[in-house]
Amino acid sequence: MPDFELSEDYQDLSDTVRDFADQVVAPVSAKHDEEHSFPYEVVSQMADMGLFGLPFPEESGGMGGDYFALALALEQLGRVDQSVAITLEAGVSLGAMPIHRFGSDAQKEEWLPLLASGKALAGFGLTEPEAGSDAGGTKTTARLEGVGDAKEWVINGNKAFITNSGTDITRLVTVTAVTGQQERPDGSIKKEISTILVPTSTPGFTAEKAYNKVGWNASDTHPLTLDNVRVPEENLLGTRGRGYANFLSILDEGRIAIAALAVGAAQGCVDQSVKYAKERSAFGQNIGKYQAVAFKIARMEARAHTARLAYYDAAARMLAGKPFKTQAAIAKMIAGEAAMDNARDATQVFGGYGFINEFTVARHYRDSKILEVGEGTTEVQLMLIARELGL
Numbered sequence: 125m126p127d128f129e130l131s132e133d134y135q136d137l138s139d140t141v142r143d144f145a146d147q148v149v150a151p152v153s154a155k156h157d158e159e160h161s162f163p164y165e166v167v168s169q170m171a172d173m174g175l176f177g178l179p180f181p182e183e184s185g186g187m188g189g190d191y192f193a194l195a196l197a198l199e200q201l202g203r204v205d206q207s208v209a210i211t212l213e214a215g216v217s218l219g220a221m222p223i224h225r226f227g228s229d230a231q232k233e234e235w236l237p238l239l240a241s242g243k244a245l246a247g248f249g250l251t252e253p254e255a256g257s258d259a260g261g262t263k264t265t266a267r268l269e270g271v272g273d274a275k276e277w278v279i280n281g282n283k284a285f286i287t288n289s290g291t292d293i294t295r296l297v298t299v300t301a302v303t304g305q306q307e308r309p310d311g312s313i314k315k316e317i318s319t320i321l322v323p324t325s326t327p328g329f330t331a332e333k334a335y336n337k338v339g340w341n342a343s344d345t346h347p348l349t350l351d352n353v354r355v356p357e358e359n360l361l362g363t364r365g366r367g368y369a370n371f372l373s374i375l376d377e378g379r380i381a382i383a384a385l386a387v388g389a390a391q392g393c394v395d396q397s398v399k400y401a402k403e404r405s406a407f408g409q410n411i412g413k414y415q416a417v418a419f420k421i422a423r424m425e426a427r428a429h430t431a432r433l434a435y436y437d438a439a440a441r442m443l444a445g446k447p448f449k450t451q452a453a454i455a456k457m458i459a460g461e462a463a464m465d466n467a468r469d470a471t472q473v474f475g476g477y478g479f480i481n482e483f484t485v486a487r488h489y490r491d492s493k494i495l496e497v498g499e500g501t502t503e504v505q506l507m508l509i510a511r512e513l514g515l
């Protein structure tokens with residue numbers, strides 16, 4: 125029989141992050157959201173707790189945990205502050221993980237301890253202004269110039285919506301770029317896409333003005349310009365021509381992490397609504413006594429619960445070394461929808477206060493929309509699931 129009971133270690137981690145989220149993150153969330161400011165002091169405390177190193181081995185400066193541990197931490201942070209949670213999610217599963225999975229020994233040595241410490245952040249540069257869901261349509265190019273040991277990649281292009289790419293502690297963005305052409309087995313030609321490590325101090329790399337977003341206001345998101353950026357040949361990450369496939373596999377895992385964050389958001393909406401429904405009175409009794417309100421909250425709880433089971437299942441398959449792509453897509457889709465639906469219902473339970481930004485449910489209402497878009501839209505998840513069904 126499957127067992128979804130958390131082990132003592134996982135439960136301890138979840139409880140610790142929950143306390144941290146309630147006591148340290150929550151009190152400053154509304155301020156950072158309103159000011160659109162990156163919460164450096166919170167991120168620094170998360171770094172001290174080892175959260176940025178959770179799934180990495182101790183020899184790489186990590187905590188020796190696993191991807192499920194990361195997901196549990198994201199759920200607890202997502203409950204109170206999605207900006208903080210996405211900063212951790214993007215830092216670990218998109219920023220550092222490609223180096224852990226595909227990096228050379230030298231690249232791991234140079235970057236992993238730094239990124240796992242949380243003292244520095246890396247970004248994942250896949251999306252472009254005209255290539256998102258269809259990221260294989262990348263237009264950024266990298267050509268190898270020079271001779272012998274002095275060869276360099278010269279990178280030109282633009283990236284869009286890159287998380288953690290412009291903070292004061294950002295040190296690296298890994299970008300996909302067209303490095304040539306490849307022949308398919310049937311003889312047709314396709315783009316050869318590779319991934320290349322670009323330290324953000326490299327001349328020609330610019331994190332442009334941050335986006336003015338609907339939500340996730342305390343997270344860092346920029347368009348990037350790469351103008352004749354020159355990096356050494358050794359900055360190629362993984363095998364030349366495997367960059368796109370490697371990044372897609374990073375996104376498969378990432379969907380478990382983002383699902384966990386979304387479950388946290390969905391649960392946060394439940395918790396806030398239960399509390400409010402017990403306190404707020406109308407027509408002589410607490411609004412929670414009205415079945416219309418109680419049923420709304422009961423349905424929210426059902427959404428959060430089933431979405432949690434979906435990401436637990438995907439994570440269990442991943443950790444067991446089994447195929448998990450479809451389950452991760454299902455988890456990401458239903459958790460994102462649960463967060464958005466719960467945010468809409470929670471703001472309804474809160475009445476007029478649900479429309480006032482300082483209330484957590486109002487923030488969840490603005491923040492949750494991107495959960496149906498980022499790291500693959502709902503339609504992309506449906507494409508993956510349908511493809512697995514042979515459709």
Ligand SMILES: Cc1cc2nc3c(=O)[nH]c(=O)nc-3n(C[C@H](O)[C@H](O)[C@H](O)COP(=O)(O)OP(=O)(O)OC[C@H]3O[C@@H](n4cnc5c(N)ncnc54)[C@H](O)[C@@H]3O)c2cc1C
Binds near residue numbers: 247257285288498503
């Ligand atoms: C706050 C934020 C943070 C982000 N962080 C990062 C990051 O760190 N790194 C990164 O690389 N990217 C990042 N992204 C980009 C994000 O992953 C993309 O926005 C997303 O994948 C969608 O791509 P797009 O915006 O180009 O939309 P499009 O691909 O243009 O899609 C537009 C619409 O068309 C639909 N659509 C497209 N193709 C199909 C199809 N075949 N069938 C049916 N419907 C289809 C989509 O589902 C969507 O509804 C971030 C985005 C945001 C807003």
